[in-house]
Amino acid sequence: MKKKINWYIFNAFNKHLGRLASIIACIIIGKHQINFSPHLGGGDKVIIINAKHIMLGGSKKNNKTYISYSGYPGGKKVKKVSELIKTRPEFIIRKAVLGMLPKNSLKKKIKNLYIFPKNRHNMKNVINVKYFD
Numbered sequence: 001m002k003k004k005i006n007w008y009i010f011n012a013f014n015k016h017l018g019r020l021a022s023i024i025a026c027i028i029i030g031k032h033q034i035n036f037s038p039h040l041g042g043g044d045k046v047i048i049i050n051a052k053h054i055m056l057g058g059s060k061k062n063n064k065t066y067i068s069y070s071g072y073p074g075g076k077k078v079k080k081v082s083e084l085i086k087t088r089p090e091f092i093i094r095k096a097v098l099g100m101l102p103k104n105s106l107k108k109k110i111k112n113l114y115i116f117p118k119n120r121h122n123m124k125n126v127i128n129v130k131y132f133d
Contacts, residue, residue: 006044006128009121013050016057017096024048025100028109038106045112047126051089052117056081066095090115 008027012020030036030043056064064081084092093115101107114123 003042004128006130007047007123007126008044008130008132009047009049010132011050012048012093013053014055016055017092018057020048020054021093021096021100024097024113028097028112029101029106038102041106041109043109043112046114047121047123048093048113048115049121050117050119051093051115052085054085054089054093061085066091089117 010020010024024046026032027046028043029038030041033042036042061082062080066079066081066084068077068079069075070077081092094110094113097113098107098110101110114121116122
């Protein structure tokens with residue numbers, strides 16, 4: 001018996017990052033279903049549109065930074081969230097959802113998350129869609 005996969009479309013316009021990420025993490029791993037079992041992997045797929053308009057609480061937009069390190073001397077890169085929202089807003093949301101997922105094999109479910117910075121998505125053959133505004 002093949003399970004029917006549902007698609008959820010979230011509009012991130014003026015939504016808080018943490019609240020949106022926690023809802024999406026539950027949907028991706030399938031905790032919102034009545035027959036949830038972690039070993040079966042029955043999560044659904046999520047599309048996020050308007051990622052450029054995500055909100056951060058307090059002064060995080062000016063003070064929060066993401067640090068990456070290449071492994072070489074002097075390879076530390078520091079980016080502010082205000083810069084990343086303009087250039088790569090999907091990175092911020094993906095990182096927040098990854099932090100909400102359990103630290104086991106269910107982290108691989110991040111591949112069921114599709115993020116688009118503008119108002120449109122280019123996913124084809126999307127059926128069983130549920131919209132959240």
